[in-house]
Amino acid sequence: MNDQINPHIAPNMVFKNLIGGKEVPASDGMLLDVVSPVDGTLFAKIAAGTAQDVDAAVKAARSAFEGPWGKLTATERGRLLMKLATIVEAHADELATLESRDNGKPLRQSRADAVALARYFEFYGSAADKLHGDVIPYLNTHFIGVERVPHGVTGHIVPWNYPMQIFGRSVGAALAAGNATVVKPAEDASLTILRVSQLASEAGFPDGALNIVTGLGRTAGAALAAHPGIDFLSFTGSPETGTAVQIAAAKNHVGVTLELGGKSAQVVFDDADLERALPTLVNAIIQNGGQTCSAGSRLLIQRGIFDDVVSAIAERFRALRAGHPEREPDLGPMINQAQQRRVLGYLERARNEGLRIVGEGVVAIDAPAEGFYVPPAFLAPVPHESILSQEEVFGPVLVATPFEDEADAIRLANGTPYGLAAGVWTRDAMRSTRVGRAMRVGQVFVNCYGAGGGIELPFGGFGRSGHGREKGFEGLVEFTTTKTLVIAHG
Numbered sequence: 001m002n003d004q005i006n007p008h009i010a011p012n013m014v015f016k017n018l019i020g021g022k023e024v025p026a027s028d029g030m031l032l033d034v035v036s037p038v039d040g041t042l043f044a045k046i047a048a049g050t051a052q053d054v055d056a057a058v059k060a061a062r063s064a065f066e067g068p069w070g071k072l073t074a075t076e077r078g079r080l081l082m083k084l085a086t087i088v089e090a091h092a093d094e095l096a097t098l099e100s101r102d103n104g105k106p107l108r109q110s111r112a113d114a115v116a117l118a119r120y121f122e123f124y125g126s127a128a129d130k131l132h133g134d135v136i137p138y139l140n141t142h143f144i145g146v147e148r149v150p151h152g153v154t155g156h157i158v159p160w161n162y163p164m165q166i167f168g169r170s171v172g173a174a175l176a177a178g179n180a181t182v183v184k185p186a187e188d189a190s191l192t193i194l195r196v197s198q199l200a201s202e203a204g205f206p207d208g209a210l211n212i213v214t215g216l217g218r219t220a221g222a223a224l225a226a227h228p229g230i231d232f233l234s235f236t237g238s239p240e241t242g243t244a245v246q247i248a249a250a251k252n253h254v255g256v257t258l259e260l261g262g263k264s265a266q267v268v269f270d271d272a273d274l275e276r277a278l279p280t281l282v283n284a285i286i287q288n289g290g291q292t293c294s295a296g297s298r299l300l301i302q303r304g305i306f307d308d309v310v311s312a313i314a315e316r317f318r319a320l321r322a323g324h325p326e327r328e329p330d331l332g333p334m335i336n337q338a339q340q341r342r343v344l345g346y347l348e349r350a351r352n353e354g355l356r357i358v359g360e361g362v363v364a365i366d367a368p369a370e371g372f373y374v375p376p377a378f379l380a381p382v383p384h385e386s387i388l389s390q391e392e393v394f395g396p397v398l399v400a401t402p403f404e405d406e407a408d409a410i411r412l413a414n415g416t417p418y419g420l421a422a423g424v425w426t427r428d429a430m431r432s433t434r435v436g437r438a439m440r441v442g443q444v445f446v447n448c449y450g451a452g453g454g455i456e457l458p459f460g461g462f463g464r465s466g467h468g469r470e471k472g473f474e475g476l477v478e479f480t481t482t483k484t485l486v487i488a489h490g
């Protein structure tokens with residue numbers, strides 16, 4: 001990508017942390033290179049945040065929580081978020097070009113992420129003063145009020161796959177609920193979050209309500225997870241890092257929401273409307289290059305239609321093109337070289353196990369040679385026990401497995417350690433309800449997948465996919481706790 005793509009980033013621009021309303025370098029002045037996955041060029045630098053920076057950010061957040069931010073009414077907080085929503089929407093093109101360069105997403109996906117971010121702020125902004133507690137019937141001599149209160153200072157560790165959306169769902173909800181926040185974006189995709197934090201300052205958020213410390217996970221991320229001044233943590237990322245974050249949180253006796261990815265199944269029964277299903281089945285794995293926690297990465301197809309569906313999907317895969325985000329490809333590059341190697345490594349292993357790629361897309365001939373592209377691959381049939389059916393690849397790799405009947409479909413769909421999302425394709429309403437209810441996942445889509453953007457819908461998993469819920473009104477509640485007032489009056 002040439003430097004003209006985004007007038008808002010000068011070549012080698014240096015981005016700073018935001019702590020207590022001020023843009024500051026890392027305490028020791030160290031920087032991290034920002035490499036574009038589009039063409040492998042180093043085009044910016046971010047602060048390599050330290051434990052000291054995290055400490056300063058947590059203290060700034062505490063002052064805001066106990067000071068100007070904490071004094072605002074829910075309506076005032078909501079208005080600030082709604083104002084930020086309008087500003088973000090107005091900057092959607094700028095944010096989209098910045099994201100595509102930093103993360104490699106096709107421009108249309110980056111733009112959709114920016115619009116979704118604005119919607120998160122709108123949704124949570126408008127909900128801020130609708131979140132209320134309860135009055136509990138008790139003794140006639142007492143009045144019991146249960147108030148919904150913010151946790152205090154919340155820490156947010158954000159991954160690189162959907163930086164804007166995940167920031168929106170987690171930080172938007174936390175702010176609406178009245179928490180002051182400290183955010184550690186992923187080292188591979190921090191820039192849009194930093195830009196949005198500047199926009200938040202323009203919108204008039206009090207200093208310290210939103211703090212951003214960029215840097216490596218093992219330093220800045222670990223320091224945030226372990227900081228005793230944090231009252232609640234929200235983490236989205238890998239199960240391994242999620243475990244480390246939860247252990248750190250446990251040592252401080254604070255709660256944590258973990259969203260750790262999945263191996264989500266799409267179950268296609270022999271009465272499914274295939275015309276409707278096919279494009280969605282492909283998009284569910286190709287969107288964002290398969291680097292989506294809820295990607296539909298396993299296709300379970302009823303035996304009688306297995307061969308026909310496999311050949312229709314394979315044909316669609318052969319038409320897919322990975323390429324430069326500005327040229328409206330089906331998918332962009334992987335986020336970094338490690339992720340590219342990880343995906344190619346899974347495919348190599350599959351070949352060695354004798355698994356067959358039945359449909360393979362291409363990397364566009366004009367895709368920059370130094371970018372981290374991989375061709376999308378569709379493998380069938382793939383045994384349920386194989387690594388490709390069990391592990392999250394986080395790339396454009398789809399596997400298909402046949403099933404015999406409803407019970408078999410449910411067994412296979414629930415047969416991984418994950419439990420994030422599932423799709424059910426059938427014209428039989430009773431069957432879709434039975435199967436949907438039997439799935440051990442946080443979201444089930446019937447005759448659709450990932451529909452509606454999901455901002456309003458609770459989201460989160462079972463098992464290795466994590467626990468706690470974000471998005472929707474439930475996500476707002478997650479960033480609060482209760483305080484019960486027992487008043488004797490007689």
Ligand code: TXE
Pocket residue numbers: 157158159160161184185186187215216217218220221222223225236237238239241242244245259260261262292293339342392393394
């Ligand atoms: O994740 P990490 P990575 C999955 C996906 C992917 C794999 C590895 O399968 O291939 O994880 O990706 C911060 N203490 N998902 O290595 O390490 C890190 O800086 C505190 C699924 O990027 O979990 C980043 O901000 N924080 C997923 C965030 O954690 C630490 C999205 C995520 O990074 C830390 C991303 C530490 N010790 C990857 N180490 C999803 N659920 O959508 C790292 N971090």
